[in-house]
Amino acid sequence: MAANQKRAVFRSRLVPVLAALPQLLLIALFFYWPAVSVMNWAFTLEPAFGGAGERLFVGFDNFRAVFADDLYWSSVSISLIFSATATLATLVLALVLALCVDRQLKGSKAFRFFYIWPYALAGPAIGTAFLFVLSPERGLMAIVNAASPDFWNPARSGNQAMILIVTCFVWKWVGYAFIFMLAGLQSIPRSLLEAAAMDGSGPVRRALDIQIPLLSPTLFLLLVLILTESFVGKDTFGIVDRTTEGGPNNATNVMVYNIVNQAFRGLDYSGAAAQSLVLIGLIMVFTFVQFRFVERRVHYR
Numbered sequence: 001m002a003a004n005q006k007r008a009v010f011r012s013r014l015v016p017v018l019a020a021l022p023q024l025l026l027i028a029l030f031f032y033w034p035a036v037s038v039m040n041w042a043f044t045l046e047p048a049f050g051g052a053g054e055r056l057f058v059g060f061d062n063f064r065a066v067f068a069d070d071l072y073w074s075s076v077s078i079s080l081i082f083s084a085t086a087t088l089a090t091l092v093l094a095l096v097l098a099l100c101v102d103r104q105l106k107g108s109k110a111f112r113f114f115y116i117w118p119y120a121l122a123g124p125a126i127g128t129a130f131l132f133v134l135s136p137e138r139g140l141m142a143i144v145n146a147a148s149p150d151f152w153n154p155a156r157s158g159n160q161a162m163i164l165i166v167t168c169f170v171w172k173w174v175g176y177a178f179i180f181m182l183a184g185l186q187s188i189p190r191s192l193l194e195a196a197a198m199d200g201s202g203p204v205r206r207a208l209d210i211q212i213p214l215l216s217p218t219l220f221l222l223l224v225l226i227l228t229e230s231f232v233g234k235d236t237f238g239i240v241d242r243t244t245e246g247g248p249n250n251a252t253n254v255m256v257y258n259i260v261n262q263a264f265r266g267l268d269y270s271g272a273a274a275q276s277l278v279l280i281g282l283i284m285v286f287t288f289v290q291f292r293f294v295e296r297r298v299h300y301r
Contacts, residue, residue: 041273062274072275074250075258076282082162082254083230086169090226091219093170094177099207101178102185119175123168123238130168131243154244158251161244165252168239169230177222184218185211224290228283232256255279 042062044055066072097115118126133139134152141152154161188211196206212219230236237256240246246253246261253261259279263272 038273038276041269042277044270046269058270062270063278066271066274066278071250071253072258075253075255078162078251078253079231079255082166082169082236082252083227085162086166086173086230087223087227089166089170090173090177091222094174094181094222095212095215095219097174097178098181098185099203099211101182102211115178116175118171119173121172123172123233123235124242126168126172126235127165127239127242130164130171134164134167155248158248161248161252164243165239168243169236172235172239173226173229177226180218180222181215184215188214220290220295223294224287227286227290231283231286232279 040055043057043059045058045062046055101115121129134141134154136142136145136150136153136155144151145153150156152160154164192210193206196210201209233256236254237260240252240254240257241260244252246257255275256279259272259275262268262275266272
């Protein structure tokens, strides 16, 4: 069989280069060019009102201005709270759903199909939907507010606004995490679960002692992906921009929203570029910590 296999050989080097050229152009256009531009803006001062004027090199002045801004540090703390809450809630809820579906409960096949639908929706669309569903005047919460006025009003309460954007993010990403967790659970040998059941272990004990430890590589992967997405993802920006616009009183002004808002509404490209580099640095630190310390508890075999 191996003798009959033929290996493709390009006689000209031009053919593979032309085949890879579209992908290389996309990478250069949408990754390297923006990255170089951000590095340039972060250490220079943009001309007033944009334009093609000469940029002034200012060194680390943009970073000093960022670190001296109380609004920036507020956005950092808000991002940490949002990311930790949204990531933990997403993983826990997806794990519970995957465990329920993996047990082949009644209607589990139908639920398996519907759970993944929210991931197909864009962040702004989800924000718009929840903005109507949980509207304090016309949504489901209007019934609660009729009995207890202002019980739910994200436009006035920062904590409720945070709950709103966390709910939107979790509803979006729980389906994504669910797919990976269900695939991981179904790869666990059924003989282990059957043996534990014969020894008298209930569903919760089997999940804690067998399924979750064997699922640790998948959980670690999802932890890195979802935590990164909650910090810098387009869904985070889209949800915040559509639901709260960073309010009330900057209570949901997460870092990615603050950067985009400062760059395209405040026209401070240099300050936004400096914040972007700091955000990238934070993501690198968090990723290093996860791989350095959290991965020690991951069992790959």
